[in-house]
Amino acid sequence: MLTVTLYSRKDCHLCEQARADLDSLQAEIPHRLVEVDIESDPALHKKYLEKIPVLEVGPFHKEAPFTRLELAVTLGAARDRQAALQKLAAASAQPLDAGDRFSLWMARNYLWAVLVLFLLYVGLPVLAPALMKAGYTTPARIIYTAYSPLCHQLGFRSFFLFGEQPAYPRAAANVGGLQTYFQATGESEDDLLAARRFLGNELVGYKMALCERDIAIYGAIVVFVILFGLTGRRIPPLHWALWLLIGLGPIGLDGFSQLFSQLNIPFLAQLLPFRESSPTLRVITGGLFGFTTAWFGIPYMEESMRETRDLLLKKIAVLK
Numbered sequence: 001m002l003t004v005t006l007y008s009r010k011d012c013h014l015c016e017q018a019r020a021d022l023d024s025l026q027a028e029i030p031h032r033l034v035e036v037d038i039e040s041d042p043a044l045h046k047k048y049l050e051k052i053p054v055l056e057v058g059p060f061h062k063e064a065p066f067t068r069l070e071l072a073v074t075l076g077a078a079r080d081r082q083a084a085l086q087k088l089a090a091a092s093a094q095p096l097d098a099g100d101r102f103s104l105w106m107a108r109n110y111l112w113a114v115l116v117l118f119l120l121y122v123g124l125p126v127l128a129p130a131l132m133k134a135g136y137t138t139p140a141r142i143i144y145t146a147y148s149p150l151c152h153q154l155g156f157r158s159f160f161l162f163g164e165q166p167a168y169p170r171a172a173a174n175v176g177g178l179q180t181y182f183q184a185t186g187e188s189e190d191d192l193l194a195a196r197r198f199l200g201n202e203l204v205g206y207k208m209a210l211c212e213r214d215i216a217i218y219g220a221i222v223v224f225v226i227l228f229g230l231t232g233r234r235i236p237p238l239h240w241a242l243w244l245l246i247g248l249g250p251i252g253l254d255g256f257s258q259l260f261s262q263l264n265i266p267f268l269a270q271l272l273p274f275r276e277s278s279p280t281l282r283v284i285t286g287g288l289f290g291f292t293t294a295w296f297g298i299p300y301m302e303e304s305m306r307e308t309r310d311l312l313l314k315k316i317a318v319l320k
Contacts, residue, residue: 002079004055005035007048007052008036018066019035088311104313107306107309107312108305111298118222119222121218122215125214125215129200131143132206144209148196153210154196156168158207160204162206163203165205171189172189172275181195184203212279213283216282216285216286219290221293225298237295237299242292250289258276261273
C-alpha cells in the first residue's frame with residue numbers, strides 16, 4: 001500500500017481540503033496517510049510555512065495549490081511505479097533459469113531468427129526448380145508438395161528457371177514479348193488443375209514452388225529485415241494508414257478485381273470485364289505488401305524484444 005505524507009498545520013483551510021480529497025480517493029487508490037504538523041519542528045515550519053499543504057508519495061512531491069484531480073494523477077503514478085518495482089523485485093528474486101536464458105537469447109537474436117525463417121521459406125521454392133534441373137526430382141517434388149497447401153502454384157502465375165522465359169502468362173494478361181502459357185506448353189489455360197500440376201520441362205524450365213506474388217511478398221520481407229538490421233534497428237514503424245494505403249490497397253485491388261472478374265457471374269461480368277494480372281503487377285503489389293507489412297510489424301517486435309532484454313538484464317544485474 002502507498003504511504004502518503006501530508007505536511008500541514010492547524011487552522012489551514014487548504015490542508016483540510018487536501019485531507020478530504022485524499023479521503024475521497026481512498027477507495028480508488030488505497031493508501032496510508034501520515035500527517036506531519038509543521039508546527040512541531042522549527043525547520044519544517046520554516047521550510048513549508050508558505051507552501052502547505054505539501055504532499056509526498058514515493059518520489060513525487062506536490063505543493064499547494066493542487067486539485068483533487070492532480071492528487072489522483074500523482075497517487076496513480078506512484079501506485080503504478082510501486083507495482084512496476086514490485087514486479088521487477090519478484091522477477092529478480094528468482095534465479096535465472098533456462099527459460100530466462102532462452103528469452104534473453106531470443107530477444108537479442110530474434111532478427112536473425114526471422115531472417116533465417118523467411119530466407120528458408122522463400123528459398124526452398126527457388127531451390128525446387130534447381131533440383132529438378134539437376135535431376136533430383138524426388139526432393140524437388142517433396143518441396144512442391146509441402147508448399148501446395150500454401151499456394152495455388154498455377155503454372156501461368158509462377159516464375160520459371162532454366163527455360164526460355166522467366167514466366168508464361170495467360171493470353172488474357174496481354175504481356176507483349178512473352179509466349180503465353182498455352183503457346184509454350186500446349187496446356188489449356190482454363191484447366192486450373194493441370195496448371196497446378198505442371199512443374200515444367202527442359203524446354204520451358206521448371207516453376208518455383210510459390211507463385212509470383214508470394215515470391216515477391218516474402219522476398220520483400222527479407223529485404224526489409226536486412227535493411228532494418230543494417231540501420232541498427234532504428235527504423236520507426238510504418239503508420240497503419242500508410243500500410244492500408246500502400247501495402248494492402250494495391251494488392252487487394254489487383255487480386256480481388258482479377259478474382260471477381262473470373263467468377264463467371266453475369267452481373268459482375270457487366271461491371272468488371274475478365275482480366276488477368278501480369279507478372280509485373282503481381283511482383284509490384286506483392287513486393288509493396290510484403291515490405292510495408294514487415295515495416296509495420298518488425299519495429300513493434302523490436303520494441304517488445306527491447307523491453308524483454310531490459311527486464312532480463314536488470315534481473316541479471318540484481319542477481320550478481
